[in-house]
Amino acid sequence: MKSSRVLATAGVQQKAMKTSFLPLALAFVSILPSKGAVFITEWMYSGNGDEFVEFTNLGSSAVDFTGWSFDDNNAVAGTFDLSAFGMVAPGESVILAQTDEASFRTDWGLAGSVKVIGLLGDTTGNNLGRNDAINLFDASNTLVDTLTYGDQDIAGSIRTQDVSGYTTPANYGSDDVLQWMLSVDGVDGAFTSTGGDVGSPGFALVPEPSSVLLIGLGSLGLLRRRVHR
Template structure:
């Protein structure tokens, strides 16, 4: 194997690292809770870092299906999302959210006052600092006949259904056996701040690069071995 081939192969390692960087997903959402009012409906979106490395979300932002209002809701307040951490964005203040969900763990981080409210048929879109969509989910029982109208009970999905931008495969959080939900002071049911599945181990970007390098070196050794046999 020529050295140039090895160099080209190793140069691919950063691309692999970029691929595993996209590990923040929408894992739960809540549209129109009990006791809410127009523009203050106790709605929320949960984002989870399902990877094994922290993700810096500085410059990231949230929009619904439209680009209105002109200024999106910034996620920079989270700074970095730790591996396995779930965070919440909501249309009410953090203090009000904790009042509505009194059993919410105190270490769950919340950004309140998200300006794009969720509609019956809508979309949740998460963008990075380069205006590239990191994850999105379109939903609505009218736009997607046969799917649920997720209100008063939160919507969740399985690990392998994340990032599909399809409401098919999402279900009410109170229908999963073994999942411990909490109840809001208004009678809403959900599991904000926690996911309903085990977080699979995701190799570090450096691990991918190391594995790629080992594979290339193994190929070099095999090639040399064949040349020795032929000689």
């Protein structure tokens, strides 16, 4: 199944990208019954002030993040409030960052339309470590998605230091960090920030619409199509 890195919300670094087929592509979620609509789609535990987690709504309707929360490997619902994301549209990616919102936005060249919540860990102390977990909870304190990672604890795992990790849509929601890869400048929408980190916050891989049809016919696997900025 092919997929492409699609810009969820406009940014200064953006080049023209085709998104007219996004609504159809998002229909793939209904083919994956064990998974929800919001996923962890990128993360970097350590950077030049740019530690971040990206969440993407791959459902067909908007999601109200009021009452949603984040925690690390403590996995306690309500620890870090994500309500400021508000309504997250289908195909939209939102960013949780360690630095302040303005600094993160400037470093990555993101427009004001990209939702960013900054200062992760400054008040709650649950910013990400080298070996840690990302836990996303909804307003009912139900675990929506989780990713356990750590190159020291999990043999073969990537280390997201100054380079973000991302995966293909086939692995969204599976909590299998071994299926994640490091971002590469110029591949799948990734680029280098002004601080020297490599990633693509605000972008997420989604299946191409033609591939959604193939799944319906019993096709297995997801193959990525490279898209450059």
